Amino acid sequence: MASSTDRSTEPSVSDAVGDPVEPRWLDEDQQRSWRQYLEGTARFVEALGHDHDVHSAVSLGEYELLVRLSESPGRSVRMSVLADGLAQSRSRVTHTVHRMERRGLVRRTADADDRRGVHCVMTQQGYDLLVASAPAHVAAVRRLMVDVLTPEQLRVLGESMAAISEVCKHDHVL
Amino acid sequence: MASSTDRSTEPSVSDAVGDPVEPRWLDEDQQRSWRQYLEGTARFVEALGHDHDVHSAVSLGEYELLVRLSESPGRSVRMSVLADGLAQSRSRVTHTVHRMERRGLVRRTADADDRRGVHCVMTQQGYDLLVASAPAHVAAVRRLMVDVLTPEQLRVLGESMAAISEVCKHDHVL
DNA sequence: TCAAGCTCGTTGAAGATTCAACTTCATGCG
DNA sequence: CGCATGAAGTTGAATCTTCAACGAGCTTGA
Structure with a gap:
């Protein structure tokens, strides 16, 4: 083992003849790109988060x-829609909304049609904070x-991540 | 306010004539790419993490x-080098290494030259686990x-993220 | 109608990350 | 030398995220 997502010349682990057992390692270019993505994203998220702080x-x-x-009419979105849209777990959204509610940035209201549903509504204070930020x-x-x-x-970056997003969406179910 | 990183037609907040006060909003293409990146990365990290689980x-x-x-000679790397290389805080690496040490995947040893330094060394068990994973x-x-x-x-993605990485590295200092 | 099985959202505990404070050591400079 | 400055790591508390379990309501089909 010498490299992260690993070299194309890696000796076979299983010596099997079939394919599914023998991983196709990444070649040098793929490896480099993958690592650049990983490091770049880590630094970017870190820097952007710091900027918000x-x-x-x-x-x-x-x-x-x-x-x-x-962006939503009535500045109100259902919890599950928020979770899906933000690609976050329902639990995480619940906790986040709870914290924001304590700070007066959002409110929660019941859904009239579906009594399981809960809407998250932005307050004026939340709106003002968004505008200020x-x-x-x-x-x-x-x-x-x-x-x-x-x-x-930038265009290619967006297209690529959109393609990955689709694959991950379906993969995640498995 | 109608969109995340916001529309180019947004009315001026300050009505100032000068530039530094008036933000340059993102145009439609930029906005789309930015959001695709954000959502794609969220889903990707989520899916890859789930796969590891x-x-x-x-x-x-x-x-x-x-x-x-x-990848390091002696399978040993200084804590600070790990932190820099992984784009993580020193504190985070300390905690992670601590947890991995409890599981027998790594050890910590003193640096001979710099008595402040600490090396993180992979154990055989850690190596075996890496190979298996x-x-x-x-x-x-x-x-x-x-x-x-x-x-x-993939090439463009890597190059783009590398460029961003460089900018973030310097920005982070500020 | 009723039960099985689904979705929605919450909860609390366990786990991970961040943040500020602190100790120890190295380095530079007057 | 002697002090100031700063780097390396650690620590513990606060914060955030994940995970599994749960209560409640919708939905389907026998």
Whole structure:
């Protein structure tokens, strides 16, 4: 073993003739790209989160949640829709919303049709906080990503991650 | 406020004539790419982590740490080098190594030259676990990313994230 | 109608991460 | 030398996330 996601010349572990047992290691280019993605994403999320700590009263995750609410009619979104949209577990959203509710940024209301349902509603205070946070957020996203890449790079990045997103969505069920 | 990182047609918040006060919102393409990145990465990390839960005795983070150790002469790396390489805080590495040490995957030894230094050394048990985990890890990275993209897409993804990584490295200091 | 099986959302405990404070040691400079 | 500064790691508390279990309500089909 010498490299993370490992070399194409790795000796067979199983010596099996069949294929499913013998992993297809990554070649050098694939390896490099994969590691660049991993490190880049780690540093990016870290830097953007840090920026929120400094310039904003909401974390990146809370900001994203507020954005979803702001885009929805009535500034109200069902918990399950929030969870799906943010690609987070229901439990996580429950906890986050609970904390934000304590701070007066959101409220929870019952769903009239489905009595299991709960809506998360943004308060005026939450809206004001979103508006106040937006400029620094956009500036950071620009500085750390959008303005760093060429339009072409940014486009490919988005398309690639969208494709991965689809695969992961289905994979996750398995 | 209608969209996350916000629309180019957003009315001015400050109405100022100058530039630093007026944020440059993202245009539609930029916005889409940014969101695709955010959602794709969330789902990808989630799916890959889940895969480790199922197929491996180490989490993704622990796996990455073991990989670094396996690549280093003597299977030994200084804590600070680990932290830098993994783009994690020193504190986080300390805690992770502590947990892995309890499980017998690594040991800690003093640095001979710098008496502040501590080396993290992989045990045979840690190495065996890495070898056992590698095939499933590679398979998942392929299934969820490498095999999903064209070689060209993967290359651009890597290059883009490397550029972002550099910017974040310097930005983080500020 | 009723039961089985699903979705929705919550809960609390366990686990992981962050943050600030602290100890120890190295280094540079007057 | 002697002090200031800063780097390396650790610690413990606060915070956040995950996980499994649960209560409640919808839905389907016999």
